[in-house]
Amino acid sequence: MPRTRRAPLPPWRETPQRAEVLRALAARPGFTSAQLLHARTQADGSEVGLSIVYRVLALLAGAGQADVVRGANGERLYRHRDDTTHQHFLVCRRCGFALTSDSDAIEDWVARAAVESGFSDVHHTVELSGVCTRCAAGPSE
Amino acid sequence: MPRTRRAPLPPWRETPQRAEVLRALAARPGFTSAQLLHARTQADGSEVGLSIVYRVLALLAGAGQADVVRGANGERLYRHRDDTTHQHFLVCRRCGFALTSDSDAIEDWVARAAVESGFSDVHHTVELSGVCTRCAAGPSE
DNA sequence: CTTAATGCAAAATCTTTGCATGAAC
DNA sequence: GTTCATGCAAAGATTTTGCATTAAG
Numbered sequence: 001m002p003r004t005r006r007a008p009l010p011p012w013r014e015t016p017q018r019a020e021v022l023r024a025l026a027a028r029p030g031f032t033s034a035q036l037l038h039a040r041t042q043a044d045g046s047e048v049g050l051s052i053v054y055r056v057l058a059l060l061a062g063a064g065q066a067d068v069v070r071g072a073n074g075e076r077l078y079r080h081r082d083d084t085t086h087q088h089f090l091v092c093r094r095c096g097f098a099l100t101s102d103s104d105a106i107e108d109w110v111a112r113a114a115v116e117s118g119f120s121d122v123h124h125t126v127e128l129s130g131v132c133t134r135c136a137a138g139p140s141e
Numbered sequence: 142m143p144r145t146r147r148a149p150l151p152p153w154r155e156t157p158q159r160a161e162v163l164r165a166l167a168a169r170p171g172f173t174s175a176q177l178l179h180a181r182t183q184a185d186g187s188e189v190g191l192s193i194v195y196r197v198l199a200l201l202a203g204a205g206q207a208d209v210v211r212g213a214n215g216e217r218l219y220r221h222r223d224d225t226t227h228q229h230f231l232v233c234r235r236c237g238f239a240l241t242s243d244s245d246a247i248e249d250w251v252a253r254a255a256v257e258s259g260f261s262d263v264h265h266t267v268e269l270s271g272v273c274t275r276c277a278a279g280p281s282e
Numbered sequence: 283c284t285t286a287a288t289g290c291a292a293a294a295t296c297t298t299t300g301c302a303t304g305a306a307c
Numbered sequence: 308g309t310t311c312a313t314g315c316a317a318a319g320a321t322t323t324t325g326c327a328t329t330a331a332g
Binding site: 070074075076090092099101105106109110113114117118119120121122123124125126127128129130131132133136 | 211215216217231233240242246247249250251254255258259260261262263264265266267268269270271272273274277
Binding site: 154155156157174175176191192195196199214215216217 | 295296297298299305306307
């Protein structure tokens with residue numbers, strides 16, 4: 001019973017702005033905030049409105065084409081999604097670089113907790129953050 | 142190597158407002174937002190400023206006397222802390238009622254992920270949300 | 283042409299902060 | 308009396324939305 005709620009994917013028109021957001025998102029090695037993404041597109045010379053960045057990211061996330069985690073301050077961080085399996089991430093707090101974590105143990109645990117508690121429609125969020133080896137070595141970026 | 146960073150607990154004066162926030166927090170069966178807590182204190186006839194609610198909650202959380210999770214919209218939800226063990230919660234999305242989850246499996250998994258990845262200073266957040274049996278039965282509150 | 287996307291600025295949230303007043307110790 | 312807490316309103320930060328304009332199909 002996979003939670004693969006691949007949304008009906010609302011009308012999607014190819015526009016330069018959307019391409020740009022996708023490109024910028026794909027170019028990031030890790031999770032990135034909408035704001036930073038917007039800054040990047042600006043820096044790259046494209047004129048993409050901040051609201052569009054938000055709208056595109058929301059669409060992507062809704063369609064399952066982007067993963068979302070929450071930063072320490074509650075801001076949403078997005079990452080282009082490579083595959084379709086449900087995953088958890090170990091995200092570098094400094095650079096956003098993320099490793100996927102093998103999470104069968106978690107999934108099992110969650111399923112068990114759901115059953116035992118009697119709770120219905122149980123969602124889960126597992127977020128790991130740390131400092132990656134590269135950032136630990138030398139404060140870059 | 143427990144993450145029991147029990148803060149030095151900055152100067153703490155007993156005031157009616159603090160007592161009221163504590164009381165309101167303790168009265169809740171589950172996790173509650175600062176805003177709702179403020180509304181409750183108002184409803185109970187006490188005059189506690191919203192900023193005080195935020196400040197007191199921040200102090201409590203910092204001192205390890207309250208647990209914090211994040212709601213779906215990124216808002217912080219607080220709960221009075223009964224014991225000192227590191228726990229995870231299964232929170233009802235409707236009423237905030239929470240069950241603690243036995244989380245040894247998670248802790249082990251996190252520790253392993255940290256070691257294997259080479260990441261340092263790894264924090265983790267595990268949040269489960271669902272609908273508790275009571276709320277599933279009848280939409281109350 | 284018809285419908286959807288864009289951009290801007292305004293609004294909505296949640297949260298924090300500056301500062302003068304008042305209460306705790 | 309000092310020092311900290313309070314309250315208000317203003318500021319911050321992130322995200323959403325209304326609406327006229329522009330572009331995609």
